[in-house]
Amino acid sequence: MKFYVCIKQVPDVNAPLQIRDGELLQDRDRMILNAYDASAVEESLVLTEEHGGKVEVVMVGPDKARETLRKALAMGADNGTMILTDRPDLDSTAYSRILAAFFKDKDYDFICCGKQAQDTDAGLTGSMLAEQLELPYVSNAVGLNYENEKLIVRRQGDAGQEIIELPSPGLVTCSNDMNEPRIPNLKGIMQSKKKPVDSITPEDLGIDIGSIELSTNILGFEEMPERETGKKFEGDPDEIAREVARLLDQEAGLV
């Protein structure tokens, strides 16, 4: 069974966001493997450990994001491909086009993606990629099993779980609820140095990254405006009620 997992490097959501001159500050210590992708890597590893097969990871990003690819290899993925680009403004359309070009001549059973990336939370790349590759597709999986060469995918609903059969080749996007991704151990870190990583460019895939079509543009980053402090009312309950009603009507325009 051959898995491809698409991964992305994102800013650590637990570290406070720092914005300077309209640019997001992205220092090395604050960049991590997207948590949803980590779950996709983990689930692919568990399935191939049980049923045999290989896990290959592929990432679109700048050269300095390589360490994130290495983390997936340290977790246990067999090899990786780095599609190098320095363009910081790629959107889901562009990512999915680059990845579709990469997968065009590849053999695989399943492609796994995180259901979204923690940087933009757009959650589009997986579905756009499935569309372009014309693959059967299940989104937002919370559990995967492998039976009779098919993936049995569990999706979470409000009242229960939906169980879907996904034939090979197919694409599934993973929720981070499905597992607790393993932490690379020292052996894994050591081995990850020796695992093969292909470095290619979008041009190698026939894509001119300079003129790649984006469907959206990032204009800039702004700090969250500080929330105004709430109003505190003291005194006679009847008067307070009257005052609150007046404010809701006249200032908030809600009544």
Next chain:
Amino acid sequence: MINFELTEDQQMIRDSAREFVKRHVAPDVISRDSKKEFPRNLVQKLAEQGLMGIYHEEAYGGGGFDTVSFCLVIEEIARWDASLALTVASHTSLGAGHIALAGTHEQKEKYLAPLTSGEKLAGWCLTEPGSGSDASGLKTTAVRKEDKWILNGTKIFITQGSVGDIYVVLAKTDPDKGTKGITGYIVEKNWKGVNPGEPIHKLGMNSSDTTEIVFENVEVPLENQLGEQGKGFIDTMKVLDGGRIGIGALSVGIARGAFEESMKYSQERQQFGRPVGNFQAVEHKLVQMATEIDAARILVHRAALLKDRNSPYTKEASMAKLFASELAVKAADEAVQIHGGYGYTKEYHVERFLRDAKLMTIGEGTSEIQKMIIARELRKEFGY
């Protein structure tokens, strides 16, 4: 030599250790401290991560990483649980460290490999009721009797004393020769006459195991002599040099914990209408901590780098240990102060940091002993 950026390997190891500690170590640390229980399950998990022999040779199951990586891991563990960091540091650099330094190939295969894999734990037996840093005064004896050494004596304050499986024991073989009459031995706990005592109650480091061990007519096979006869003291000094780097890293971890908890608390705690962390009195404490933590870490990593390059590092290791351990106590003290009444309670982490930190200025040579070592090295440098 001057490069303040971690290598990719070092960064990966630190990040993995940080993730591990956050997931497995941080959650129950307050309860482990109050129950004074040795966390075997956590040590097992650390072993699965490969963290029980980080810098030992891969040929003997070690990680084959450098001493800076080891320091990074110890700092990450100590950030939350100094007791556990002490277990890892003493196991790796004292017990296993002595075998790695002076052991034969056979000894390393038999004893070092199960230590680096974490299958077994090491205890290092130097200190005695009557002798600490003055190792020449130790009273434990090893007497040759036919094809055995007979070991007799009492060791105290042995980390992993009762949970350990393999001990390195320093004993006098030639009582007239002073420090030149000391030899090391590898002793297994389950041998006849090896009697670990009950855990000693301590001020801090509560979930690290410390006991006395009485050796009573213990028969040690000749092949378990560790290093040359009479060279035990020289090896001991080298082992301690390495150990002090670990204590330095552990101290940096405690100080960082004290600082980070204080930073968080002082921004959340409001008094007189603003966060207490915005009063200059508190600000200055935080700034002092942050600055000195960076300085301590640089001293520790410098010593680690020198060790990895096989350059002399006795002075640098002592400087790092002295500065970092004094800082750990100071930072933990300030952290309790910044937390006020809450800091004095066991609901918060900082009172534990203060109790744990105090061992740092004592274990593996007190601050006063570090100053003796540094002064001696300085005199050598100046030709006196």
